[in-house]
Amino acid sequence: MSAKVASPDAAKLSRPEPAIADRPRVRDRILETACELFYRHGIRAVGVDAIASEAGTNKMSFYRSFPSKDDLVAEYLTDQEGEYWKWWDEVIAPYAGDPRRQAEALIESVVDLARHKMKEASGCKTSRGCALGNACVEIPEDNQRLGDIVHKYKNEIRRRLRKLAREMGAREPEVLGDALMLLIEGSYYTRLTFPGNTGPVSAIPKAARALMEAHLG
Amino acid sequence: MSAKVASPDAAKLSRPEPAIADRPRVRDRILETACELFYRHGIRAVGVDAIASEAGTNKMSFYRSFPSKDDLVAEYLTDQEGEYWKWWDEVIAPYAGDPRRQAEALIESVVDLARHKMKEASGCKTSRGCALGNACVEIPEDNQRLGDIVHKYKNEIRRRLRKLAREMGAREPEVLGDALMLLIEGSYYTRLTFPGNTGPVSAIPKAARALMEAHLG
DNA sequence: GTCTAACGTTACCGATCGGTAACAGGTTAC
């Protein structure tokens, strides 16, 4: 997103390393508020100055924790990806061994999240869909570092959905998996335009069920 | 996207108005290159200076044609919307009276456009999906003017697809229309991440067919 | 010929962008 800067080699050998449990709080506060602001307003719309002051610190302390804004963005993306897989695994877990119910649970949770449930602490009113996908709109095409993060992430979603389709015995697992992915991604995308569940999101459960039955018959 | 500026009331009463056929070319050039740059790199990533010089003119001439960047963005969005409906109607036309084939034609054209066919003149290598949808990521939430353009547009897509579903005699037209919309929007969204047709886009035709058959029986 | 509208050019404005230098206070480990 900007000019490269030589990283100041923060991990000097003289690092004491014992105080690793209760790490400094500034860096965490910055990352947390950055996640909120980036998600809600977009990456390019939020400057490092705004992030720092919103986190209760200043720009200088910001650059002591992050070599550049791009590094913060990279951490934002991987952070959001981690949250996503955590959500995924938690939704999947209760139906281990039943891939079809797992897929249904995922889709039901998607519409639930669209309706109202947002992150616990943050006062985020409306969901804005996929953080990684939205970031892809703003990431310049020559920034392979950030682009690869999103690409790997979306590829993993695709892989998991195809695997789920294969496990439930679909006739064409790749097609069914990709179709489910399109429904989910479409729901993320349209959430930018239609607040809450006023959009086509609510059609997902029936659509997904119809697709599964067609592929299982 | 920026501070509001009083419009200089360009349409003075003394406008001669005869030379309306061969309108000035500067404004058109600016709008055309703006469409390309906005679509390819995002709205926030492209400054008016870059647009003007890429269009073979300069910033001052730009502000003689557009009161502000926001006005240019608004025109960009409505322009892209117009292109979309033009494409839509052209794809629909050959199958008038056969709503199901119309829907199939739309979906086939969607994957065709993802594969290779891009705009005629512009050397745009890869499609980046929906211009209006992508813009929604970058539009600040308090900008009702731009937000409404996208909202109306997406609402019209939804209305047309639901209408198509109703015309083909679907049991639940709203559900089928919304499901088709999710597939299409999902294909637009994932096109940001997967170049060409390497993504789940190619699963659309089979998925759409399965959904239609399920809703028609 | 002259008037006018469209366009190019240069220079500038305040604001903000990402990023840095230098200094001061406070905590903690040893």
Added chain:
DNA sequence: GTAACCTGTTACCGATCGGTAACGTTAGAC
């Protein structure tokens, strides 16, 4: 104590952002 580290603060850098003032040139309309 003291040394190392974390943090806050102020001021600054060059670049770019959206937007404007003022002046010149060109070409067509009458």
